[in-house]
Amino acid sequence: MHTPPPTIGFPAETGPYERRTLLTPHLAHTLTDAGFHIIAEPGLGTGIGQEDAALPQVDFRPAEQVWAAPLILRYKPGPPQDLDRLVPGQTIGAIFHAEGDPAMITALTRRRVTAFSYEFLREHGHHPLAVAGGQIAGTQAVLAGTHALQHPNGRGILLGQVPGTEPAHVVIIGSGNVGAAAATTAAALGARVTVLTSTPHSAAAYTRRAPAGVRVEVNTPDRLAALLPTTDLVIGAILISTHTTPPMITRTHLATMRPGSVIVDATCGYGAGYLPTSGPVQETGDPPRVVDGVLHLKHDALPRLVPNTASHAYAHAAAPYLARLGHHVLQGVDDPAMRSAMITHQGALVHPVVREHADLYARGMAA
Structure with missing residues (x-):
């Protein structure tokens, strides 16, 4: 029996003034070549002048279907209320900086999702996605x-x-x-x-x-x-x-x-x-x-402020790591570098920096 390829969803970015996109042609090629089925919300590249036709290997779907994918990848997580689209057991990756956002920490734990924050990814003593x-x-x-x-x-x-x-x-x-x-x-x-x-x-x-x-x-x-x-x-x-x-x-x-x-x-x-x-x-x-x-x-x-430059530069640098993240999350491939970027696991705070700040917020020291 034919097993369908694992699916990764790319919703459109929704933060204020946000025109960047993570899904460039380079990243789309990398992920499809790695064996993933890519679904995305139509028009997600409008902010950088990228037409949907530039991503022929991507399956464009309505937003509710994209948000239902087992692994969601974004450039930025968007406002905390975006996470209310997720259900327990889903996984999302983004540049969260959640340690500075108590509302984002609350949303991640409330939805009981697993989250990876790219800026924490560490390998060979460096943070390559920074x-x-x-x-x-x-x-x-x-x-x-x-x-x-x-x-x-x-x-x-x-x-x-x-x-x-x-x-x-x-x-x-x-x-x-x-x-x-x-x-x-x-x-x-x-x-x-x-x-x-x-x-x-x-x-x-x-x-x-x-x-x-x-x-x-x-x-x-x-x-x-x-x-x-x-x-x-x-x-x-x-x-x-x-x-x-x-x-x-x-x-x-x-x-x-x-x-x-x-x-x-x-x-x-x-x-x-x-x-x-x-x-x-x-x-x-x-x-x-x-x-x-x-x-x-x-x-x-x-x-x-430079969404076109930022989108292409970041997606190019992140592409091999996001393919590895897909293998880690969707296919169970152990990868210590990917684990280093995990900030929540099924809603539990697991990254020490995020946990430290959550404790500060809970004590009212960083209000």
Whole structure:
């Protein structure tokens, strides 16, 4: 008897301002070549100008049929109420960042589903599904900061060097995917760039691949404080900022900075975090927040602003891992890297980071 291929469903994205899609032609080819039957909601690629005809191997179905697939894959999970479409026993994968969203944690446990969060996937000591988004966000952080420097309240300088002018000074806190991309972009524009890393080991590792002319140092409170008075643009690019992350730049530091200088929080973590003067996450299109004469930008999900680039870059990087996730979930293939991305199992919280934050929310410490 012929056994039908296992099915993966791709609903359309539904988050606010969300135009990205995970299902590009490259991903569709990868999954069908791996033996999966792909069903998707019509028009899911409209936001990037992708017609359904670009996915001839995909079986387009009404939304209710797509949401009934045993494995649901999305770029972002959408609002928590989207999960009410799921039934116990189903599995969903997305970039959840659920540790910062108590409503999402509640929805996952209430629906008793199994969920995989791509950003947690770890293999060979790295998080491969964080690379594409981090590279895009790092580049955008510099471009956003460059624009803010030209704001009426900004320093009024061009980040790119022009003969007869001093190059702008950019300080980047962090040397991971976001920080490295920011350094490459700022250096290419002609800025004088200092990258601060968390340890001597990370400083040595990044120095070997840093662009020419980029200065690499270990981040200490004293060194950061010494750099800020001559800095035009600060890019905060640490890996994660949580409710318990200590501050790095405070209002005391702002008093030493040049009026009109700019701070871009590219991490956009949870709680006050390491850049508390940045305040809450800003909405798309919001102007910089001015605190003590210093402009602050804190736009969550910077890659969302370039949906075409982000969709293709992310789907290309994720394709082999999502095929493995399909084999793991639908065919029982053991895969430690896939297990590392599991945040709930049949509604039970299993990832330590998500469990830690759920405990904070339960105690009212991160409200």
